[in-house]
Amino acid sequence: xxxxxxxRIENLGHSYGKFKVIEDISLTIxxxxxxxxxxxxxxxxxxxxxxxxxxxxxxxxxxxxxGEDITGLPSHRxxxxxxxxxxxxxxxxxxxxxxxNVFSPLIIQQNKHFKLYGNVFNDQQITEKAMDTLEQVxxxxxxxxxVANLAYGDKRLVEMAIVLARDPSVVLLDEPTAGMNPEETxxxxxxxxxxxxxxxxxxxxxxxxxxxxxxxxxxxxxxxQGHLLAQGSPEEIRANEQxxxxxxxxxxxx
Amino acid sequence: xxxxxNHNLLGPALLTILLLLAPLVIPVYWVMLLSEILIMGLMxxxxxxxxxxxxxxxxxQGAFFGLGAYTAALMLQAGYENLFLILLxxxxxxxxxxxxxxxxxxxLDEIFxxxxxxxxxxxxxxxxxxxxxxxxxSDGLPVFNLPSLNLFGFQLTFYTPINMYYLVFVVVLIAISxxxxxxxxxxxxxxxxxxxxxxxxxxxxxxxxxLRIAAFAISGAFTGLAGVLFCLFNNMATPEFMHWSFSSKPxxxxxxxxxxxxxxxxxxxxxxxxxxQIIIQxxxxxxxxxxxxxxxxxxxxxxxxxxxxxxxxxKQGSK
Numbered sequence: 201x202x203x204x205x206x207x208r209i210e211n212l213g214h215s216y217g218k219f220k221v222i223e224d225i226s227l228t229i230x231x232x233x234x235x236x237x238x239x240x241x242x243x244x245x246x247x248x249x250x251x252x253x254x255x256x257x258x259x260x261x262x263x264x265x266x267g268e269d270i271t272g273l274p275s276h277r278x279x280x281x282x283x284x285x286x287x288x289x290x291x292x293x294x295x296x297x298x299x300x301n302v303f304s305p306l307i308i309q310q311n312k313h314f315k316l317y318g319n320v321f322n323d324q325q326i327t328e329k330a331m332d333t334l335e336q337v338x339x340x341x342x343x344x345x346x347v348a349n350l351a352y353g354d355k356r357l358v359e360m361a362i363v364l365a366r367d368p369s370v371v372l373l374d375e376p377t378a379g380m381n382p383e384e385t386x387x388x389x390x391x392x393x394x395x396x397x398x399x400x401x402x403x404x405x406x407x408x409x410x411x412x413x414x415x416x417x418x419x420x421x422x423x424x425q426g427h428l429l430a431q432g433s434p435e436e437i438r439a440n441e442q443x444x445x446x447x448x449x450x451x452x453x454x
Numbered sequence: 455x456x457x458x459x460n461h462n463l464l465g466p467a468l469l470t471i472l473l474l475l476a477p478l479v480i481p482v483y484w485v486m487l488l489s490e491i492l493i494m495g496l497m498x499x500x501x502x503x504x505x506x507x508x509x510x511x512x513x514x515q516g517a518f519f520g521l522g523a524y525t526a527a528l529m530l531q532a533g534y535e536n537l538f539l540i541l542l543x544x545x546x547x548x549x550x551x552x553x554x555x556x557x558x559x560x561x562l563d564e565i566f567x568x569x570x571x572x573x574x575x576x577x578x579x580x581x582x583x584x585x586x587x588x589x590x591x592s593d594g595l596p597v598f599n600l601p602s603l604n605l606f607g608f609q610l611t612f613y614t615p616i617n618m619y620y621l622v623f624v625v626v627l628i629a630i631s632x633x634x635x636x637x638x639x640x641x642x643x644x645x646x647x648x649x650x651x652x653x654x655x656x657x658x659x660x661x662x663x664x665l666r667i668a669a670f671a672i673s674g675a676f677t678g679l680a681g682v683l684f685c686l687f688n689n690m691a692t693p694e695f696m697h698w699s700f701s702s703k704p705x706x707x708x709x710x711x712x713x714x715x716x717x718x719x720x721x722x723x724x725x726x727x728x729x730x731q732i733i734i735q736x737x738x739x740x741x742x743x744x745x746x747x748x749x750x751x752x753x754x755x756x757x758x759x760x761x762x763x764x765x766x767x768x769k770q771g772s773k
Binding site (some may be wrong): 280285287291293294303307311317 | 550635638641644650654655672
């Protein structure tokens with residue numbers, strides 16, 4: 201194992217009864233790498249994400265984060281170990297303010313979630329870090345707004361801030377531009393690029409929008425019917441006949 | 455820059471002064487009623503830590519109220535007369551019971567959570583109802599001696615309604631202040647986060663189960679404290695406290711007052727008892743009229759009477 205690998209997955213599989221949703225997936229992601237997992241609908245992308253992020257334990261295989269075996273840990277432990285994720289359907293605290301949304305992960309990170317007194321707004325360790333995070337994603341000016349009143353694209357940014365707040369070493373983004381208009385998509389791509397460049401965080405995204413994938417990823421993994429069909433640089437993947445077949449069979453424009 | 459919602463303390467301060475002075479101007483009967491409102495108000499505010507803040511509807515709070523009451527009654531019968539000891543013991547017993555009930559209940563949500571807490575509550579009810587030797591069965595446990603308090607050389611007793619009222623007032627004031635601190639603490643924000651989205655809490659590193667057990671135990675402890683007070687006020691602990699219909703009272707009060715405002719349930723308790731007093735003068739079927747009143751409240755005051763009025767007259771941000 202190279203010292204620089206941050207996420208290593210060995211022979212991962214998950215099945216419901218006899219039905220194998222994903223099977224025998226092995227991959228190694230280097231520190232700071234920007235990778236993407238693609239595949240037609242139903243290929244098993246979300247199952248793969250759920251199995252490695254602790255939503256449920258995989259039925260087969262191992263997951264290593266920074267060299268440590270995290271296979272089957274519950275989600276909150278996976279986050280403690282340094283991997284945080286977003287969801288395809290925005291997963292935020294709707295009736296709280298933008299600031300409060302980012303306070304929550306910081307409270308837990310700083311082990312203050314059982315602190316029964318004191319106001320978070322007076323806790324500099326938390327407010328400063330929250331402000332930093334919100335400025336990173338461009339929400340610095342809207343901290344007091346209740347999230348429910350924000351536009352869809354901004355809600356996605358709130359989720360991004362929640363995910364980034366604890367400085368995870370690996371960030372999993374499940375279709376970060378799903379449902380966005382072209383302008384919002386463009387912003388999100390630029391944001392992810394900027395974050396990857398500035399923070400050295402390792403991003404691992406799933407996307408069905410090929411334009412997004414090819415403008416972001418350094419390395420692409422293709423999932424097809426639960427198997428890893430191919431992996432390589434964007435150029436290699438573009439040229440790969442098997443991949444074209446898998447996609448053309450489903451009439452998706454690359 | 456980040457600012458918090460201004461916690462307007464003017465209202466609570468005014469309310470405190472009013473409650474402090476009320477016994478000087480209102481008849482004794484209403485002083486006793488006010489004691490009952492404060493005790494049930496504490497129970498409702500404690501319940502609302504679960505209902506309004508954590509998003510859990512517990513139908514078993516009567517069990518913890520009853521445990522507090524029985525603890526007090528048993529200690530008084532056994533000759534313990536230290537007020538603080540009795541208050542703390544009642545809270546502790548309720549806390550421990552809530553830890554156990556919480557452990558088994560919090561993995562469930564919504565109606566399933568409500569039903570399992572109701573089930574546990576009825577278990578405690580059956581024990582209190584049937585364990586004659588300890589609980590006195592359906593007759594309950596009477597209390598003849600009230601604890602006294604030695605305050606700077608003065609021996610304070612609580613046999614008069616006015617003295618009892620001030621005991622209730624001080625204990626409820628302290629308890630509600632503590633709950634206010636908790637609601638506005640980091641823990642309180644995590645509770646609201648769980649109400650909004652428990653999956654997200656677990657995906658930012660929070661152990662939802664442990665956090666919910668903590669909320670359940672705290673709520674249970676303060677409910678137990680209310681039970682101790684009620685036992686002293688009522689000179690009696692009875693199994694009815696643990697019945698599910700008693701558990702529904704703080705829920706109704708919270709919904710009347712508003713679950714989204716910290717003091718909403720306390721106002722709900724006030725409205726509940728005052729309505730009862732008014733209606734009961736005309737008819738014995740006060741529950742029928744409670745139902746008739748509850749329906750428009752739910753329809754026209756979606757955030758409770760207090761919550762809706764407050765939002766109407768003082769445009770405020772989120773809770």
